Amino acid sequence: TSESSDSGSESSSSSSDSNNKLDLALKAVIDSWKESKSLKGCLLKQFKINVLSIQHDSSEQ
Structure with missing residues (x-):
């Protein structure tokens, strides 16, 4: 039994x-x-800022 317990712990x-x-x-x-x-x-965030700035630019024109 001691052998089996050893292998089990290993x-x-x-x-x-x-x-x-x-x-x-x-x-x-x-x-x-x-x-x-x-x-x-x-x-x-950068993409949204770019899109917003592009939309802003196009609306100004």
């Missing part, structure tokens, strides 16, 4: 290690997604 430790790697990968993905989302937000 497998659980290795699985937790892979879980940690998965968490890190997930955090990295989420961080990059947040960055890209904020970047998209900035681009959208």
Whole structure:
């Protein structure tokens, strides 16, 4: 029984290690997604400003 418990603890430790790697990968993905989302937000704001300025220019003419 002691042997089986040893192997069980080994497998659980290795699985937790892979879980940690998965968490890190997930955090990295989420961080990059947040960055890209904020970047998209900035681009959208810039795009809206450009569109508004273009509409303003065309209305003045």
